[in-house]
Each structure stands twice: as structure tokens, then as C-alpha cells.
Amino acid sequence: DTGVSQDPRHKITKRGQNVTFRCDPISEHNRLYWYRQTLGQGPEFLTYFQNEAQLEKSRLLSDRFSAERPKGSFSTLEIQRTEQGDSAMYLCASSPRAKGPRGEQFFGPGTRLTVL
Amino acid sequence: QQPVQSPQAVILREGEDAVINCSSSKALYSVHWYRQKHGEAPVFLMILLKGGEQKGHEKISASFNEKKQQSSLYLTASQLSYSGTYFCGTELPPFTGTASKLTFGTGTRLQVTL
Numbered sequence: 001d002t003g004v005s006q007d008p009r010h011k012i013t014k015r016g017q018n019v020t021f022r023c024d025p026i027s028e029h030n031r032l033y034w035y036r037q038t039l040g041q042g043p044e045f046l047t048y049f050q051n052e053a054q055l056e057k058s059r060l061l062s063d064r065f066s067a068e069r070p071k072g073s074f075s076t077l078e079i080q081r082t083e084q085g086d087s088a089m090y091l092c093a094s095s096p097r098a099k100g101p102r103g104e105q106f107f108g109p110g111t112r113l114t115v116l
Numbered sequence: 117q118q119p120v121q122s123p124q125a126v127i128l129r130e131g132e133d134a135v136i137n138c139s140s141s142k143a144l145y146s147v148h149w150y151r152q153k154h155g156e157a158p159v160f161l162m163i164l165l166k167g168g169e170q171k172g173h174e175k176i177s178a179s180f181n182e183k184k185q186q187s188s189l190y191l192t193a194s195q196l197s198y199s200g201t202y203f204c205g206t207e208l209p210p211f212t213g214t215a216s217k218l219t220f221g222t223g224t225r226l227q228v229t230l
Contacts, residue, residue, distance in 0.1 A: 004157075033217065042118075042203045042220030043158065056217060091157060104148065105205075105218065107157035 004108035006092050012114045013082055020078045021111045025094030032075050033105060034067055035091040043091055043107075049075060082115045089113075117141055119206045121221035128194045128228045136189040136224045138204030147180055147187040148205040148218055151198075158203060161189075194228045201225050 005024045013019050025032050030051050035043035046065065048056045051072040064082075069075040079086055089112050093105040119140045126134055138147060146165050150158035164180035164187050175195075180187045191198055205218030 040223075042205075042223050043218075045217040045219065048217055104160040104163060106160065107150075109157050 004092055004094055004106050006090075006108040006111050008111055009109060010112045010114075012116065014116050015084060016081055018078065018080045019082060019113065020076055021090055021092075021113075023075045023077070023092030023108060025074070025092070026096075026106055027073075028096065029094035029106070030072065030097050031095045032069055033093045033095075034075070034077050035093065037089045037091055037110070038087075046077070046090075079113075082113075084115045087113055087115045118219055119204055119221040121202075121204060121224050123224060124222070125225040126227070128198075128226065130196060130228055130230055131193055132228075134191045134194060134226065136191075136202050136204075136226075138187045138189070138206070138221055140185045140206050142185065142206075142208060144180075144182075144185055144206050145209040146207045147178075148207065149178055149187075149189050150203045150205060150220075151200045152203065152223075153200040161202075191226070194226075196228050196230070199226055199228045 004026055007022045011019055032049040034046040036046055037043045046058050046061055047067045049069040052069050064080045067077045089110045091110045092108045095105045119138050122137045128134055146163055148163050149161040151161055152158040162178055164178050175192045178187060178189045187204060201223040203220045203223045205220045207218055
């Protein structure tokens, strides 16, 4: 297993366009997270899946954002009608099933989005 | 609420020691520490559990003071490879509706020089 992968690594789009990112977690990791990171800041939680169920979504997340994990494997994050404020690094992380305290989260390389 | 990290930045000479602190205003279940190099993804270092457990990773160790809701990361005999931004991520107790998400601090930028 080579770790968490994300595609694309970079995306440049014009304001108002829709974009979709993909995340492939480490196989057998049932937990998957999406974070957003802007320059000089720590990752900010967006949403969380356990298997195919989306269990939590940040209240800060606009309705323009939607995420899916249809078969409990890969996940997609879609941003509709992009705005310049959406420009950021979008990180995906996965972690294995764990009892008690949650295990470490393994991060992917991220997708850097630039909205012009 | 975002945990507060201090200092914001530190410059060390190779071989020197450093301490990075992470404080929360909420009762925590665990604290995670990550290091991120420029342009790369965060890399997991360790998890600290409530109860004051101290975990080690090579020459990097950490502690968690449950009474103060504060974690400290100790870097001893720093190496050039330690350079990067260190983030703490805090986890609230189960059944608080937080689904194991991590809330990250603003980071501490560490630069190790020769």
C-alpha cells in the first residue's frame, strides 16, 4: 500500500465553475476525513466518513460543498460555483478502525485549488 | 475552538532542544502531533491520551497535562530534518458529537540551522 492518494494535485479554475476532487484512502481504512488548509494555518475539518456514511460535516461548510463515499472506498469532494475564497489546499486523510481513542490519521498529498 | 500553540516560530542550531506547547480551553480526549514540511502533507508524530501519558518517537517526546488541558512536544538534540511546521490536533471525548475530528492549532514553525 502506497498511502493516501489524491487527484488532481493541482487545479486552476475560473470563478463560478464546479470542481471535483478524488481521494483514495489506504485500503481497509474505514475512516476518511476531508480538511482544508490555507497558507499559514492548520488543517480545518470539513467532513468525515465512516465507511460510506457521512457522519459529520462542518457547520462552516457552505452548501456549495458536497462529499460522497459511495462504496466506502474512495471519496469525492465537489465544490459548486467556486469562489476565490475557496482557494486552498484540500487534504484527505484516512485512519483504521480503532477502539477507544482514534488512531493516527494518514494524510494524502493534497489538491491545491486556485480560483481565478 | 482552535487550540493555541506557542511559540509561533523558533530557530534552533543543530543539537539544541526545543519545547512546543498546545493549550485547549476544552476538556480533551487526546492530542495528536503532526509535522508538515513546506509543500507536503502533514506527517503523524504521536498521540497523547488523557491521563498524562507520555509517548516518545526517536528524540521527540511529548506529554499531556490533563488538568491544564495542555500538551507539550519536546525536541531534543534537534537535527536539520526536524525543520518544518508542527501542528497539534485536539480530539474531544466520544459521544460529544464530534465524530473523532481533529481541531488543529495554527502551528509552530521550526527552523534548524547548522
